[in-house]
Amino acid sequence: MPQRRIGAFEVSAIGLGCMNLSHAYGAPVSAEQGERVLLAALDAGVTLFDTAALYGFGANESLVGRVLKAHRSRITLCSKGGMTGQPVGPGGALQRVIDGRPASIRRDVEASLQRLGTDVIDLYYLHRWDKQVPIEDSVGEMARLQAEGKLRALGLSEVSTATLRRAHAVAPMAALQSEYSLWSRNAELGTLAACSELGIAYVAFSPVARAYLTGTLRDVSGFDAKDIRRAMPRFTPGNYANNLKLLDGHAELAREAGCTPAQLAMAWLLHRGPHVLPIPGTTSVEHLHENLGAASVRLSADLIARLDALFAPQAIHGARYNATNSAEVDTEAFAEGSAPGA
Template sequence: MLQRHIGPFPVSAIGLGCMNLSHAYGVPPLPEQGRAVLQAALDQGVTLFDTAALYGFGANERLVGPVLKAHRARITLCSKGGMTGQPTGAGGTLQRVIDGRPESLIRDCEASLQRLGTDVIDLYYLHRWDKAVPIEESMGALVRLKEAGKIRAIGLSEVSAPILRRAHAVHPVAALQTEYSLWSRNAEIAVLQACRELGVAFVAFSPVARGFLPGTLRDVGTLPDKDIRRAMPRFEPAHYADNLQLLDRAGGFVDLAREAGCTPAQLSLAWLLAQGDHVIPIPGTTSVDHLGENLGAAAVTLGPDLLARLDQLFQPAAIRGARYNAANAAEVDTETWA
């Protein structure tokens, strides 16, 4: 497997995002299926695994931890705090809460360590910047966790270039994670370049556009009731039908994948790998077959002409619908196109 770097860690150029083994896209797969995907990733050379306290309100960490425990010396284990499920109301129902206060981050990290069954998390992200808490205060807590040997490196998720620079002034940030794909190119406004300048790895989540770019999701009406894509404007039926034309028209994405001699999913990931040596995609999947397909993207080489045509096809103005609805957009600090 091609290697890249996150801070002090050499990692596989394509990692595994573990979220959808427990969270977000309707009913998650059975635990044994999730363990099979994790084991297949290990067998095929993946050394970067990404989870979070939020995913399944701890269930994902409990799934991932035991499978990876015997391999800790050869993998980079990543998790996130600052956005967790907290009990609310008399019934104790868990609700997503963004809380970047130092005491909360220390609590979150301790809980993640227990669920993962490890003494240290290699890369620990602030999952969301809590805009009620100065980033410097949240970073201070992460630095203390590092000094205590609880984490080895610090990451940020879904923040803008100015917030990254403020955080990096407190302590070097090893990685910034945000959504990045051909149909979500907000990172190109500023933060991708800021990462390059500061020596920060850029970890791209949803690199195949939450199932859009592979072209297998044709009817968004079939999405499960609790699938998070139902609340995303790009997946509204009218917008989605327009977006599908980018895949299907003559000279569109499907034709370009055929020209490149790979699948659309592989073309999506190969394009990301071509955006810079500091870019590391972390596709998620519940399928061992799809995992193998995704990892095959590391062997795909794209020439400058094909890269230019992909760039032109997926200009931000060509995408219909916003990345997040208004409520979710208010929770992140990423730059947006005018």
């Protein structure tokens, strides 16, 4: 497995996003299947494992911690806080809450350390910037926890170039994690270049566009009631029908490159710069190995240019998030009218 750098860490160029095992796309897989995927990734040379307090309201951290504890020295363990499940209302049911106050950040870190079964988290992200709290305050508390030896490196998720620079002025950011793929190219509006300039790794989640770029997701009418894609405009039947029209061209370019469509999508990301690291998620050992095969795919400049043109932002129908979720992120967006997929 080729290696890339995140701060002081040398890690596998392709990591594993662990969310799918416990969260987001319907009912989670069994603990046994989750363990199989995690250990298969480890055996295949993956050393970058990414989880969060939010995923399964702590269940994902507990799974990752239990399975990988015996291999702790071999991996770079990443988690996120500032967006967690908190009891809300009379029944006390857990709901997703964004809370970046310093005391809440400290509470989240302590809880994550317990679930992960470790005394230090290698890379800890602010999962979402709480816009009610200055980014300097949230990052300042993360820096204090780092000084106490509870965190080794710090990162942010889904923030703009301006917010990234503000945070980096308070404490060095090792990584920015945001959605980046052929159909979500907001990174190219500033943060990708800023990360290169500042020596910050760009960790790309959803590198195969939540299964769209695998070419296997043709019908979006059967999503589970808890599948988060149900609320995403790009996956509404009308928008998705238009987005499907791009996949034949994508499949043809994959054949030309001698790889699968999923591998082509991740190889494209790896070619965006040495600071870019995709973290695909999967519940299947077979798909895991397919994803990791992208590390050996080489793309010509001409093929990359044709991919860029095929998936130009104005060709994508539907926004990344609905209005509520869009308001929760701080990423740059394409100007209204220039791209339907802002």
